[in-house]
Amino acid sequence: MKFLDSDDVIIACSTGMTSNAALAVIRISGFKDLSFFSGFFSKNLAPIEPRKVYYTNLLDGETHLDDLCLTYFKGPHSYNGENTLELSIHGNLLHVERVLNLFTRNGLCRLASPGEFTYRGLRNKKLNLSQVEGLDLFLNAESVFALGQGLSLLNGDLQENYHKLYELFLRHKSALELSIDFLDDVGEETAQGYFKESLLGLAKSVSALAKRVLPQSQSLIEPDIVLVGLPNSGKSSLFNFLLSQDRAIVSSIAGTTRDYLAEKIQFDGVNYRLIDTAGVRETKDQIESQGVARSLSRLKNAFFRILLINPFETDDEAFAELLKFDYDLIYFSHSDVAGFEEKKTLFVDRFCRVASGQNLNILSLDEKFIHNILKLHINKKYLSLTSGNPILLDRHKSLILQLETAIRSYQDLAENESDIAIIGSELNTLGHCISELIGIISPDQVLDSIFSNFCIGK
């Protein structure tokens, strides 16, 4: 990130630049005072009050560019702590570009890098790292749940959990220090008791957090529903049918490739990405085989996997490849063709033995009916996965898992090692893990904790 240390005045269109709209919001941040804008507006900005909306004209020299509303946020009482001006201009893209150009062409402002406004908020301590992560999650959420967790991070709720963890770590560390530096004051028994009790509390809190780390939770951020099957198994037909029913309003997935087709559909407040993979079969075609590999990789991280089977066509070898995955649902297509039931039974006998151990949800309904059933299954899975309020962010997940492992081995050590200096040294190692999640713990804080809980001293 090049902008880490930059103090330039930055500008960006905060409402996105993808299509024409009625309004666009331009944000300018980091200027020293409002005299910075002299000449740009018909109104004299010197006397305006922060946090009030003013109507004025935007000028390019003599030329009148737009009528707009502007709001001034005076630092540090602004989103990122800097002086910020927000302009609500008309949202024609050509016009937006013209306005950005007006402010940047003389080097007055610089176009902001992605995330730069927020980074400055971080730098000015208006947000902490978790809040920034929460904001990112919130702005890019694909589900009401992710929206919720993003907002919760933004409000500092998860941070509060971490603070509790921090308190518990502090308690335990001070218990350890108590038994070294103040043994004469409190006596061995009190020190031991406090040590054990505080460790238990810490370990409990870590495992409660670890319970919220699910291996599948990555798939909850951008949930994919993947249709898999051999060629001609009816994937495209199902894909198109589902789209016709539930295509999401917002759909901006770039291009179609030979690998797979993807479109967004919405069930019950969750934007899923519906993916029609390339037909999987052994192929000598270089490009297609790459497509197959990529299909399989999509499958690996998918939220919901549907295997489609055309019981009239089989390719044992390719099919065995597909059965390496677990499926949430298996769907037999071509149910309207004569002899379907017979073929299906045969197929199930032959292959589903191979797939034993899988929780088979076998459907063979007409497309008209599958829609509701499918929706039911998908919603059910989404609700069950989100019921434990899983933590979605990778950084947090991996730190919590690390912490869980670290605390287990620390508990072992505390049980078996008699040298408290060694235990203390390993506790510091554990502390590094914790400090990445919650911030650094200084010796002064540890001592403060001791003094507030114990009567110490000569």
Next chain:
Amino acid sequence: MKTFDIIVVGGGHAGLEAAHIGAQFGLNIALITMPGIGIGSAPCNPSVGGVGKGQVVRELDALGGVMGILADKAGIQFRTLNESKGFAVQSSRVQIDKELYSIEAEALTASVENITVIREKVLNISKTDSGEFQITTTDGLYLGKKTIMTVGTFLGGKLHTGQTQTQGGRFECESSPSLDTLFSQIKTRPARFKTGTPPRIHKDSIDYSKLVEQPSDEQTRNFHCLHDSHKRFIPQVSCWLAHTNGTMMGIIRDNKEKSPMYNGQIQGVGARYCPSIEDKAFRYPDKNIHHVFIEPEGLNLDTMYPSGISSSLPKEVQEDFVRSVEGLENAKILVYGYAVEYDVVDTTALNQTLEHQEIPGLYFAGQVNGTSGYEEAAGQGLIAGTNAALSLIGASPLILSRHESYIGVMIEDLISNTRDEPYRLFTARSENRLFIREDNSILRMYPYRAQFGLNTQLDFYLGHYIGEYEILMEICDNQMISEDSELLKNLSGESDHQKLIKRISVTDLLRQGWLNPITTLEIILNFYEMNFNSDVIKSVAISKKYDGYIKRSDAQFDKVKKLETMKLNWEELAVSKNISFECKQRITRIKPETFGQLKLIEGIRPATLAVVAARAL
């Protein structure tokens, strides 16, 4: 007018170290001390050492300090604290005969030709145009090239016992003028600190049969490395453990309005780790039982020091509560407890050598810097004295790293933070506790001492010690013990259920959790008829035992260290918009080349470091 290289103002534990180390460099030293008080006196606990502090005394000893020598000679009860807790946190503590301690300090000082003791009260200090210090006392005028202020609690000192307030730095001692009178350029911190002492009890008025005896430990090693390790210079006596009770705490709680600390008479801030009995009564209303260690103050003194019940309550209340303790029913109080309030300087105005940043040549050390404890004072005294001397002879300064010593931890903590209570060392303050131990203090301090370029008996001993240490470390790595060695039979006394499954080195054997590394190494060396200094054996054994853990912990700090060695362009920083004006001034003055150096600059703000560090990531 008499002229000296270094003038030390104050004859306490900091002043003693400063004067003696300065003298070792052959410089001409004056030690100015209040008339009527012996030097090196112990007005608080009659003990030296303790957890974290024992390490400081041994660091001092290896650097050429005198505290260890004096404590051994005046030691009447030795103890190893945290004995069951692991080698790294074990610390020695010695009860001292405080009368004898001072006599020994006087004698040792008198034996050094180039220290002149001046027993006069200092009235004024000023800096001459030539950069020297002119010191006016009640009786004379002295000129010093460097001045070290080790004035303890005497600056603007005020004593409190009940409603009685007297000017003074200590019982029956007058106080010195306040610092701004002495030296108008220096600001003291607006907040005053407070400390206190308990009433002293006549030793014949105590019923010892009701107390728990704590005899002297023969196994605790003397502090001074040149002393016979376990020889005692004078007869040993015991300390005694008593307990407070509900009656006693009730008396204190009933007299709240008479306590200067709780009725607003005392404004100063006391240390939380050194609470008065009033603090204990009011802060922990549910707790009535506290430890009271009854410590003898000297073989020929009648007073016993009841550690844990310092108080500034009126005399009759002190009498009441003392007599409510089991075993002290008939206690006769010889000296009543009192609290003392005093001025402290702002240590963030000092640099790592303890020299005042704005007044070159002027150093501050000891309790005047807001620390508590004789050991902390002595540690600073030695740093200030050494650096004043090194500066005079044109050598580079002595700066101890916090990763290598408790003295280094203390100095860095002092100069980088403004404290709102007296500072005391705890092992918890160190991030490197497994390495900063008592047993390896010589190993840690020798490289620094060697740089002084002195050639004393101590230097000869230290050099020899390090030689032996290195040889033994190598032997441990190279000597193999086979799984069927006769030797193992000797070790089986340690534990009979473990066996070696293959040939391993002595080093690896010492790391086996089922063996005590020290006795194991002793047995091995006996077996091979190799003769080593017992201190070296102990230190090598413990080093080997901790080696893996230390490496692990070092790895954690590697990230930090990497950052420390990161090169930076100070000219760029000096014009950066993100750095405060003061920081830029300091950067321009010091011209740091690495992040580590930048971090060491006094007064560099965390925000500045964050800006620079962020750029590196």
